[in-house]
Each structure stands twice: as structure tokens, then as C-alpha cells.
Amino acid sequence: MPTKKSAYKELRKSRIRHFKNISTVSELKTLTKHFEKLISGKKTDEAKGLLSAIVSKLDRAASKGITHKNAASRKISRLTKKLISLSKT
Numbered sequence: 001m002p003t004k005k006s007a008y009k010e011l012r013k014s015r016i017r018h019f020k021n022i023s024t025v026s027e028l029k030t031l032t033k034h035f036e037k038l039i040s041g042k043k044t045d046e047a048k049g050l051l052s053a054i055v056s057k058l059d060r061a062a063s064k065g066i067t068h069k070n071a072a073s074r075k076i077s078r079l080t081k082k083l084i085s086l087s088k089t
Contacts, residue, residue, distance in 0.1 A: 021066045024057075024061055024066050025061075025066065025067070027057065028054070028057055028058065028061065028067075031050065031053065031054050031057065032054065032075070032079070034050060035047060035050050035051060035054060035079060036082075038050060039082050039083065039086055042086065044083070044086055044087050047083055047086070048083065051079055051080065051083055054076075054079060055076050055079075058072040058075060058076055059072065059076075
């Protein structure tokens with residue numbers, strides 16, 4: 001345990017940040033799974049709406065440092081590619 005008051009406060013802050021980051025990552029995974037389910041069900045209209053929400057959340061997570069910006073960009077690209085391939089068929 002930290003001995004200084006400021007170090008203890010920093011520990012508390014880092015725990016709070018940790019749990020917020022975990023919840024954000026979990027939410028992104030849940031939304032992605034829901035998107036995959038819509039793609040497999042061939043529901044393009046609902047998938048388009050959900051994709052815009054996922055893109056927004058991924059960009060925000062990348063800007064805050066929760067995920068790496070290139071990883072977020074890669075996920076966005078792959079999800080968009082799946083949606084485009086669904087709409088072509």
C-alpha cells in the first residue's frame with residue numbers, strides 16, 4: 001500500500017479508470033457480437049445503424065487511449081467490409 005496520501009489517491013483514481021476501461025471494452029465486444037448476429041441474419045438496415053454506433057464508440061475509445069488507434073481502425077474496416085459484402089449479395 002502507498003504511504004503518502006497523494007499516492008493513495010492516485011491508486012483510487014487508477015482503479016476507477018481501470019473499471020471504466022473494462023466496461024467500455026466489454027460494451028464494444030457486446031455491440032460487435034450483436035452486429036455479427038445481424039449480419040448473419042441478413043438485416044442490413046439494423047446493421048447500418050448499429051455500425052455507426054460502433055464506429056463512434058471505437059473512435060472515442062481510441063482517442064481516450066482505451067484501445068490503440070490502429071486496432072480501432074482495423075476493427076472498423078473489417079466490420080464495414082462485412083456490411084458491404086452483405087449488401088452486395
